[in-house]
Every structure is written in C-alpha cells, then in structure tokens.
Amino acid sequence: MKTFVTILLSLFTIFIGVVAYSFWNQQNQANKAFQDIEARLNNAKTQELNLQSDIQYLANPLNLEKEIREFFNYKKPGETMIIIVPNQSSTATSSALKNSSN
Numbered sequence: 001m002k003t004f005v006t007i008l009l010s011l012f013t014i015f016i017g018v019v020a021y022s023f024w025n026q027q028n029q030a031n032k033a034f035q036d037i038e039a040r041l042n043n044a045k046t047q048e049l050n051l052q053s054d055i056q057y058l059a060n061p062l063n064l065e066k067e068i069r070e071f072f073n074y075k076k077p078g079e080t081m082i083i084i085v086p087n088q089s090s091t092a093t094s095s096a097l098k099n100s101s102n
Helices: 002-059 061-072 090-101
Strands: none
16 A cells, blocks of 8 residues: 555656646746747837937938938939949959059
8 A cells, every 4th residue: 555655646746747847848938939029029119219210300301302312313403413433342442452562
C-alpha cells in the first residue's frame, strides 16, 4: 500500500511539473509576442510623428509649392529652369585619385 501511494504521489508530481512547464513556456511565448507588438507600436508612433511633422510643413503653401517644384521639376510661366548635373560620382573621383597617385 505504501508503494502504491509513493508511485501515485510521484506521478502526480510529474504531472504538476509538466503542467507548470507548459504554463512557463506559454508565458515566454506571450512575452515575446508582446515585445514584438510593443516594438511595432513604437515604430508606428514614430512614423505618425514624422507624418504629423510633414503635414505641418506642407500645410504652409510656400513649402508645398517648393516641394512640388522640386519633385516634379515644375516651373511658373516665364521662369527659366536650370538643372545642374554633377560631373562624376564620388567613386569615380576616388578611383581617379588612386590612379593619379601611382
């Protein structure tokens, strides 16, 4: 009879351990999911602040006109547009300097 009780208590202890491990594992997964969602929320809040800043900037008609002119190469009638194109890229310049130093 004593052996039966010992075995029964051992099985009960093992069962409690398995259930406790299962709860611990679920808690870790929930914490990871929470941290991921929290990081995404912080990223969304940062994007919202940037968009609010852009909205405030573009609410000024002069700034809106400046951005439209720059993006679409727009000009008013009678204006002359000048587009300045760089001669060389920085990598071409640095490779030319290397060749000249040899």
